[in-house]
Amino acid sequence: MNYKEMVFSFNRIGIALGSETRMSNLFNLIVDEIIDFTNCDACSLYITDLEKQELIFEATKTISLIRKGETSVFKSFSVPLDRTSISGYSAITGETVNISDCYEISDDKEYGFDKSYDKKTGYRTKSMLSVPMKSTDGDILGVIQLINKFDENDKIIPFSEDFEQIILSLASQAAVALSNVRLLEANKNLYKALVKAFSQAIEERSPHTAGHSKRVAYISAMIANHINQKKEGVFENISFSEEKLEELKYAALLHDVGKVAVPENVLEKQNKLSDDEIEVITNRFETIKFSATHNMVNLEEIKETIDSIDDKLSFIINKNLPGFINDEDKVRVKEIGLKLFTDFDNTEHHYLTEKEVFMLTDFVKGNFSPDEWEKMKKHVSSTLDILKEVPFTDELKDIPRIAGAHHEMLDGSGYPLNLGKEDIMLQSRILAVADVFEALTAADRPYKKAVPLDRSLKIIGFMAKDGELDKELVSMFLDDKLYEIYLDDRDNDRIIV
Numbered sequence: 001m002n003y004k005e006m007v008f009s010f011n012r013i014g015i016a017l018g019s020e021t022r023m024s025n026l027f028n029l030i031v032d033e034i035i036d037f038t039n040c041d042a043c044s045l046y047i048t049d050l051e052k053q054e055l056i057f058e059a060t061k062t063i064s065l066i067r068k069g070e071t072s073v074f075k076s077f078s079v080p081l082d083r084t085s086i087s088g089y090s091a092i093t094g095e096t097v098n099i100s101d102c103y104e105i106s107d108d109k110e111y112g113f114d115k116s117y118d119k120k121t122g123y124r125t126k127s128m129l130s131v132p133m134k135s136t137d138g139d140i141l142g143v144i145q146l147i148n149k150f151d152e153n154d155k156i157i158p159f160s161e162d163f164e165q166i167i168l169s170l171a172s173q174a175a176v177a178l179s180n181v182r183l184l185e186a187n188k189n190l191y192k193a194l195v196k197a198f199s200q201a202i203e204e205r206s207p208h209t210a211g212h213s214k215r216v217a218y219i220s221a222m223i224a225n226h227i228n229q230k231k232e233g234v235f236e237n238i239s240f241s242e243e244k245l246e247e248l249k250y251a252a253l254l255h256d257v258g259k260v261a262v263p264e265n266v267l268e269k270q271n272k273l274s275d276d277e278i279e280v281i282t283n284r285f286e287t288i289k290f291s292a293t294h295n296m297v298n299l300e301e302i303k304e305t306i307d308s309i310d311d312k313l314s315f316i317i318n319k320n321l322p323g324f325i326n327d328e329d330k331v332r333v334k335e336i337g338l339k340l341f342t343d344f345d346n347t348e349h350h351y352l353t354e355k356e357v358f359m360l361t362d363f364v365k366g367n368f369s370p371d372e373w374e375k376m377k378k379h380v381s382s383t384l385d386i387l388k389e390v391p392f393t394d395e396l397k398d399i400p401r402i403a404g405a406h407h408e409m410l411d412g413s414g415y416p417l418n419l420g421k422e423d424i425m426l427q428s429r430i431l432a433v434a435d436v437f438e439a440l441t442a443a444d445r446p447y448k449k450a451v452p453l454d455r456s457l458k459i460i461g462f463m464a465k466d467g468e469l470d471k472e473l474v475s476m477f478l479d480d481k482l483y484e485i486y487l488d489d490r491d492n493d494r495i496i497v
């Protein structure tokens with residue numbers, strides 16, 4: 001390699017190292033590039049762990065073994081961080097160790113060569129160059145060890161002294177790249193921790209749906225991974241990168257974070273009227289019974305009257321549970337409500353107040369009054385508002401958009417923006433399927449029984465047919481029985497996000 005070629009390779013390696021963002025890739029890249037650059041047979045990379053006082057063996061490559069077709073699975077191991085090994089010596093002292101023959105290290109050296117690997121494999125380690133990876137502030141982050149330098153005729157020769165400086169500066173470049181990747185990973189871990197803390201906050205606020213976000217994230221990731229494996233059909237050309245999968249998972253974990261802004265009495269609402277309100281009605285019905293019977297003498301008549309009032313009360317309590325109320329029952333609630341009784345102070349009252357009748361008959365969804373339902377729906381725009389404030393990295397920049405569209409329906413009937421199919425990202429459509437399916441099949445809650453599986457499958461099937469959920473996604477979810485895998489994982493505590 002002439003001077004020009006060397007400078008060129010040096011720069012190329014610098015650029016390659018600087019653009020790698022993943023630790024294990026970086027280690028292998030360093031080893032590959034150094035072997036190429038130096039024309040030696042093998043290279044290994046160790047990273048220092050000061051806390052444990054160890055050197056961790058992170059990557060290695062041996063050209064002669066690869067040529068012989070010997071490929072073994074890489075196994076990381078660690079050695080004590082002390083001066084007895086060549087790599088340990090370099091790591092502690094920061095010195096470059098250049099040995100022409102590892103079998104002839106003089107006794108006055110603090111380090112020695114461990115021949116056990118050679119004995120086991122028949123390999124002959126001869127020349128070796130052990131170089132510390134020094135960061136810009138002088139910390140030794142690891143050691144790069146080069147073994148058996150070749151000359152033009154592939155004969156093993158010692159590493160020349162000129163070479164030491166070049167490899168030392170390559171090792172420093174590698175150290176800078178390593179510091180950068182560590183910083184990036186620390187950044188990612190911080191994001192991860194914040195996302196988990198955020199989603200934990202909403203779970204704590206709403207214990208009845210505990211674990212919902214985590215399970216939705218699990219189903220979403222499962223659907224996206226399945227799309228990645230599709231070799232045919234509409235998803236054939238769609239592939240989510242690792243970063244995009246991560247982004248989807250975070251968006252799913254955060255999709256309901258806006259529920260922190262929903263008033264507690266709405267968020268945790270179990271029935272149409274609260275327990276306190278039902279208690280007031282129950283006490284009132286005691287008065288009604290007294291007022292209706294206190295002038296009666298005929299026991300039979302008293303019993304019949306009390307039974308009839310109790311029957312009305314049971315009906316009201318029953319209609320207080322969440323769920324659909326048919327027209328006939330609505331009429332009966334209103335009729336009961338309009339009945340009159342005389343209070344102890346001789347004033348007339350209706351059996352039910354106007355608000356009570358309204359709450360029992362005029363709700364829009366489950367157990368919510370129109371006003372409460374508006375407050376509940378607002379959690380999506382709150383999610384969007386909260387997430388828009390987070391300075392996500394470029395790789396995660398779509399999290400607000402994905403999470404903020406989890407209640408949008410493909411036919412434009414969703415909320416908050418009534419978006420149509422073309423404006424809803426595939427990731428949001430995945431999230432919507434996962435959200436609906438999880439909510440349907442979630443285990444029994446005090447106020448909501450889990451919907452049986454066959455019914456849940458039918459419901460998401462209808463939602464796809466009606467143009468609400470993505471047809472292709474739902475078909476894949478049903479046909480490829482992804483729901484079975486999910487339920488099995490859920491029921492066996494294998495939901496890890």
Ligand SMILES: [Fe+2]
Nearest residue numbers: 255256406407
């Ligand atoms: Fe939601």
Ligand SMILES: [Fe+2]
Nearest residue numbers: 212255256435
């Ligand atoms: Fe949700």
